[in-house]
Amino acid sequence: MLRLSVAAFRGVPGIDRLQVVIGPDDEAQYRQAVGDFGLPPPVFGGASRQHSVLNGLEALAEAPPDLVAVHDAARPFVRPTDIAACLAALAAPEVDGAVLGVPLTDTLKRADDTGVISGTVSRSGLWRAQTPQVFRFERLLEAHRAAAALARHEATALTDDASVAERAGLRVVMVCGHEDNRKITTAEDLHVTTPMETRTAFGFDVHGFGPGDSVTLGGVAIAHARGLVGHSDADVALHALTDAVLGTIGAGDIGMHFPPSDPRWRGVSSDRFLQHAIGLLQAAGGRIVHLDLTLICEAPRIGPHRQAMVDSIARIADVDAARVSVKATTTEGLGFTGRREGIAAQAVATIELPRIRS
Numbered sequence: 001m002l003r004l005s006v007a008a009f010r011g012v013p014g015i016d017r018l019q020v021v022i023g024p025d026d027e028a029q030y031r032q033a034v035g036d037f038g039l040p041p042p043v044f045g046g047a048s049r050q051h052s053v054l055n056g057l058e059a060l061a062e063a064p065p066d067l068v069a070v071h072d073a074a075r076p077f078v079r080p081t082d083i084a085a086c087l088a089a090l091a092a093p094e095v096d097g098a099v100l101g102v103p104l105t106d107t108l109k110r111a112d113d114t115g116v117i118s119g120t121v122s123r124s125g126l127w128r129a130q131t132p133q134v135f136r137f138e139r140l141l142e143a144h145r146a147a148a149a150l151a152r153h154e155a156t157a158l159t160d161d162a163s164v165a166e167r168a169g170l171r172v173v174m175v176c177g178h179e180d181n182r183k184i185t186t187a188e189d190l191h192v193t194t195p196m197e198t199r200t201a202f203g204f205d206v207h208g209f210g211p212g213d214s215v216t217l218g219g220v221a222i223a224h225a226r227g228l229v230g231h232s233d234a235d236v237a238l239h240a241l242t243d244a245v246l247g248t249i250g251a252g253d254i255g256m257h258f259p260p261s262d263p264r265w266r267g268v269s270s271d272r273f274l275q276h277a278i279g280l281l282q283a284a285g286g287r288i289v290h291l292d293l294t295l296i297c298e299a300p301r302i303g304p305h306r307q308a309m310v311d312s313i314a315r316i317a318d319v320d321a322a323r324v325s326v327k328a329t330t331t332e333g334l335g336f337t338g339r340r341e342g343i344a345a346q347a348v349a350t351i352e353l354p355r356i357r358s
């Protein structure tokens with residue numbers, strides 16, 4: 001988020017200095033995010049937003065700029081053109097500050113503690129304030145110093161710089177921005193706002209029949225006159241699904257992660273293979289959209305076990321069963337599956353992943 005925010009400001013003509021304010025414990029993350037941007041060393045923030053902004057302003061005060069734009073790094077999608085519009089608003093000499101925001105479009109209701117509506121509030125003239133908030137530097141610094149000199153509880157109650165400026169009697173105007181300049185405060189916000197891309201990948205596997213009295217397909221044991229031969233439990237369905245998921249993130253194939261030569265995987269349940277692939281996907285910030293499996297065999301009959309397999313795969317992959325599809329077909333007696341020599345499985349995984357910038 002910080003990197004995107006800084007990058008947005010670097011794209012605005014007229015901005016010649018960027019001062020980041022961070023928490024004292026966040027230096028390593030700071031360097032990782034923007035260490036290659038050649039910024040001045042970060043300033044440490046304080047106990048409140050207001051205190052943090054004041055620390056940033058004081059750092060600039062040694063060589064004071066004409067204007068200063070204060071921005072929340074938690075608004076990484078700010079448009080450089082909107083930043084420029086705020087700066088442009090201060091071309092008018094009577095304006096001390098300009099705040100990016102959007103006019104309210106929702107109808108506002110006032111309700112009591114039990115939720116009963118007591119009235120409708122006119123939304124006329126109401127805005128939702130965002131950042132950046134741009135000010136004449138000396139006036140904002142003066143206003144912040146004055147606010148900091150007040151009693152602590154009052155000083156921390158001011159939630160943005162415009163409030164500090166308004167309190168000091170400055171003339172601050174709203175500049176119309178865009179809804180996409182959202183503030184990210186919860187993990188859910190991140191999912192809603194992160195641009196995602198959809199990927200699809202394919203998996204395929206075959207195991208031959210051998211001695212035994214059951215086969216395991218999609219984690220479900222199915223009684224059968226023969227078993228499947230393999231190093232693990234030979235769950236051809238989970239193996240195909242695992243390869244499909246690995247394919248979506250370019251993470252190789254199941255044999256790379258779980259080599260058949262490794263005795264650790266002898267006879268193990270294939271749950272762990274698919275869970276491993278899902279874990280890699282989740283670590284990359286991705287999530288399953290859909291898993292589609294086709295089993296190819298003459299026997300056993302899949303139909304009676306189809307729902308159990310859907311539920312099992314959904315449980316292993318940690319997704320809703322509505323995102324899992326299991327189908328079966330024969331090859332009309334043709335080929336190795338037609339000769340009942342083994343079972344083949346094909347799988348397609350569709351996933352969402354944070355969009356890769358390239």
Ligand code: MG
Nearest residue numbers: 205206236239
């Ligand atoms: Mg296999």
